[in-house]
Amino acid sequence: MAPLAWPVLLGQLSVLAFSTIDTLLVxxxxxxxxxxxxxxxxxxxxxxxxxxxxxxxLTPIVGQLYGAGKTQEAGRQVHQALWVxxxxxxxxxxxxxxxxxxxxxxxxxxxxEAKVRAYLLVLALSLPASLLxxxxxxxxxxxxxxxxVMLLQLGGLLLKIPLAIALVYGVPAIGLPxxxxxxxxxxxxxxxxxxxxCAGVLLRRxxxxxxxxxxxxxLDRPNRAALLHHLRLxxxxxASILVEVTAFxxxxxxxxxxxxxxxxxxxxxxxxxxxxxxxxxxxxxATSTLVAQRIGAGDLLDAxxxxxxxxxIGTTVAAALGSVVFFLRxxxxxxxxxxxxxxxxxxxxxxxxxxxxxxxxGQIIAAQVLRANKVVSTPVLVYVGALWGVGLxxxxxxxxxxxxxxxxxxxxxxGFWAASTVALSLAAVGLxxxxxxxxxxxxxxxxxxxxxxxxx
Numbered sequence: 001m002a003p004l005a006w007p008v009l010l011g012q013l014s015v016l017a018f019s020t021i022d023t024l025l026v027x028x029x030x031x032x033x034x035x036x037x038x039x040x041x042x043x044x045x046x047x048x049x050x051x052x053x054x055x056x057x058l059t060p061i062v063g064q065l066y067g068a069g070k071t072q073e074a075g076r077q078v079h080q081a082l083w084v085x086x087x088x089x090x091x092x093x094x095x096x097x098x099x100x101x102x103x104x105x106x107x108x109x110x111x112x113e114a115k116v117r118a119y120l121l122v123l124a125l126s127l128p129a130s131l132l133x134x135x136x137x138x139x140x141x142x143x144x145x146x147x148x149v150m151l152l153q154l155g156g157l158l159l160k161i162p163l164a165i166a167l168v169y170g171v172p173a174i175g176l177p178x179x180x181x182x183x184x185x186x187x188x189x190x191x192x193x194x195x196x197x198c199a200g201v202l203l204r205r206x207x208x209x210x211x212x213x214x215x216x217x218x219l220d221r222p223n224r225a226a227l228l229h230h231l232r233l234x235x236x237x238x239a240s241i242l243v244e245v246t247a248f249x250x251x252x253x254x255x256x257x258x259x260x261x262x263x264x265x266x267x268x269x270x271x272x273x274x275x276x277x278x279x280x281x282x283x284x285x286a287t288s289t290l291v292a293q294r295i296g297a298g299d300l301l302d303a304x305x306x307x308x309x310x311x312x313i314g315t316t317v318a319a320a321l322g323s324v325v326f327f328l329r330x331x332x333x334x335x336x337x338x339x340x341x342x343x344x345x346x347x348x349x350x351x352x353x354x355x356x357x358x359x360x361x362g363q364i365i366a367a368q369v370l371r372a373n374k375v376v377s378t379p380v381l382v383y384v385g386a387l388w389g390v391g392l393x394x395x396x397x398x399x400x401x402x403x404x405x406x407x408x409x410x411x412x413x414x415g416f417w418a419a420s421t422v423a424l425s426l427a428a429v430g431l432x433x434x435x436x437x438x439x440x441x442x443x444x445x446x447x448x449x450x451x452x453x454x455x456x
Contacts, residue, residue: 001283001286001287001290001306001309001310001313002286004144004146004285004286004289004290005282005283005285005286006282007146007147007149007150008141008146008149008150008281008282008285008286009278009279009281009282010150010153010154011137011146011149011150011153011154012153012278012281012282013275013278014150014153014154014156014157015153015157016274016275016278017157017160018156018157018160018188018191019041019271019274020271020275021160021161021164021184022037022041022164022168022181022184022188023037023267023268023271023336024335024336025164025165025168025169025184026168026180026181026184027264027268027336027337027339028337029168029180029181031260031261031264031339031342032111032112032115032260033115033180033181034260034263034264034267035108035112035256035260035263035264036108036112036115036116036119036181037119037181037184037267038252038256038263038264038266038267039102039103039106039108039112039116039252039253039256039263040115040116040119040120040123040181040185041249041252042102042249042250042252042253043096043099043102043116043120043249043253044096044120044123044127045245045249046102046242046245046246046249046250047092047095047096047127048092048127048130048131049241049242049244049245050238050239050241050242050245050246051088051089051091051092051127051131051238052130052131052134052238052241053234053237053238053239053240053241053242054084054088054231054234054235054237054238055081055084055085055088055131055134055135055138055234056134056138056234056237056238056241056371057081057230057231057233057234057237057376058077058078058081058135058138058139058142058230059138059139059141059142059288059289059292059371060142060233060288060292060371060372060373060374061074061077061142061229061230061233062074062077062078062138062139062142062143063142063143063288063289063292063293063296063372064292064293064295064296064374065077065296066142066143066293066296067292067293067294067295067296067297068296068297071211071212072211072212072213074139074142074143074212075212075213075214076213076220076223076226077226077230078135078139078212078214079214079219079220080220080222080223080226080227080230081135081138081139081230082132082135082219083222083227084227084230084231084234085128085131085132085134085135086128088131089127089128089131089132090128092124092127092131093124093125093127093128094124096120096121096123096124096127097120097121097124099116099117099120102116102253103116103117105250105253105254106253106254106256106257107256107257108256112256112260115180115181115182118181118182118185119181119182119184119185120185122182122185122186122189123185123188123189125189126185126188126189126192126193129189129192129193129195129196130192132196132199133152133192133195133196133199136149136152136196136199136203137149141285141289142289142292144289144293145208146285146286148202148206152195152198152199152202153195155194155195155198156191156192156194156195157191159190159191159194160187160188160191163186163187163190163191164183164184164187164188166183166187167179167182167183167184167186167187168180168181168183168184168187169183203215233374233376236376236377236379236380237371237376239380240367240376240379240380240383243380243383243384243387243388244363244383244387246388246392247383247387247388247391247392247420247423248270248420250392251266251270251392251395251413251416251420252266252267252270254392254395254396254399254416255399255412255413255416258399258412258413261341261342261345262345262412262413264337264339264342264345265342265343265344265345265346265349265413266345266346266349266413266416268333268336268337268342268346269333269346269349269350269417271336272325272332272333272336272350273353273356273357273360276318276321276322276325276357277318277357277360277361277364279314279317279318279321279361280314280315280317280318280357280360280361280364280365281364283310283313283314283317283361283365284310284314284361284364284365284367284368284369285368286310287306287307287309287310287311287314287365287368287369287372288368288369288371288372289372290303290306290310291303291306291307291310291369291372291373292372292373294306295372295373295442300439300442300443300446301443303372303439303442304439304442304443307369307372307435307439310365310368310369311362311365311366311369311432311435314361314362314364314365315358315361315362315365317361318357318358318360318361319354319357319358321357322353322354322355322356322357322358323354325350325353326350326353326354329347329350329353330347333346333347333350345413348414349413349414349417352417352418352420352421355421355425356417356420356421356424359421359424359425359427359428360424360428361428362424362428362429362431362432363424363427363428363431366428366431366432366434366435367379367431369435370431370434370435370438373438373439373442375434375438378434379431379434382427382430382431382434383427385426386423386424386426386427386430387420387423387424387427389423390419390422390423390426391416391419391420391422391423391424392419393419394419394422394423395415395416395417395418395419395420396415396416397415397419398410398411398414398415398416398418398419399411399412399413399414399415399416400415
């Protein structure tokens with residue numbers, strides 16, 4: 001797992017560093033821009049992640065084909081995924097240009113609303129590039145080439161940093177005005193399109209990709225059967241990821257109703273947790289790649305072993321990381337901001353960090369193993385019940401003291417964090433049980449198949 005996990009980890013940290021850089025830069029401007037970043041980023045992530053999940057169906061499809069040695073068929077699936085990404089990109093950009101539902105939910109003041117609208121308008125231009133790069137990423141992860149993704153993600157980060165500094169704070173010497181939170185969006189847009197262009201160059205020049213016949217024959221026409229197969233996996237997969245992400249992005253939107261200071265504090269802590277989450281996510285990606293390839297090769301016993309080992313490794317590492325950060329919480333939060341009010345609101349949220357992270361690691365790794373098995377529909381139900389029902393629903397009841405009987409300790413953002421921790425724990429248990437049932441079913445099916453072949 002390690003050779004697959006560490007490049008994914010560095011690549012994902014590079015992606016997350018986009019938002020970390022934005023948070024660090026904007027936090028030094030003022031609470032209004034930071035609140036706009038929290039709400040705008042939540043809206044963008046909601047749209048992008050849900051659509052990205054549909055595209056990510058390419059990973060188990062290609063992974064199993066590659067494990068079975070069907071390389072050219074795997075390449076044809078990439079062409080079909082391009083058609084999916086183009087259609088989804090148009091839809092998603094339209095949602096970002098007209099973000100009224102997100103603004104209504106957050107109920108932010110007019111100053112913050114104007115900043116959110118401008119921020120999302122720029123990101124509407126970035127979304128198609130992000131979905132196209134998701135195809136490149138999904139394909140390379142499936143064929144065990146994570147370094148090819150990592151290098152471009154690191155390159156995108158190296159471009160993003162100077163662009164963000166210049167655009168957020170301005171460069172008076174050349175007449176470039178300070179754009180604040182909008183500068184964050186513009187730097188992201190430029191970096192993402194640069195990554196896509198570089199990905200195209202690598203696909204053309206690296207001889208490794210010749211076996212897949214990705215280029216040279218033109219873009220395949222849309223194939224009804226291939227598109228339906230992709231969408232049958234992609235739509236529930238996208239729904240699962242959408243539920244998972246909106247459970248947390250909507251936390252920011254609802255917390256914004258409490259004021260700019262609470263949502264700013266939440267933004268700092270959720271960014272820190274997101275950084276830690278990249279480690280179990282990388283383990284989950286590596287595990288999923290190996291499991292899909294072993295299933296394609298017909299080695300179900302090894303696939304099962306890899307799945308459980310990935311779950312054990314990921315949750316153990318998450319517990320260790322969460323414990324270290326919990327004890328260093330004050331100096332780490334101090335790296336983000338010196339605003340005493342924001343820090344005072346952020347520190348109580350870190351109390352949930354260790355359990356939150358372990359549960360989050362458990363659910364994502366189990367979900368990744370299930371995706372490698374092409375089990376994508378039932379996890380949607382688990383996520384809806386746990387993350388939306390208990391996490392968002394329960395968090396809303398606690399945070400806003402619905403009914404008037406909620407203890408003071410769970411009012412405000414702390415209520416959302418408490419409910420989300422319980423919700424992630426329920427999701428982790430539910431998906432792990434589903435994972436065990438899936439492997440048992442595969443073993444029984446394989447046993448029946450062997451018995452039928454051995455019969456008269």
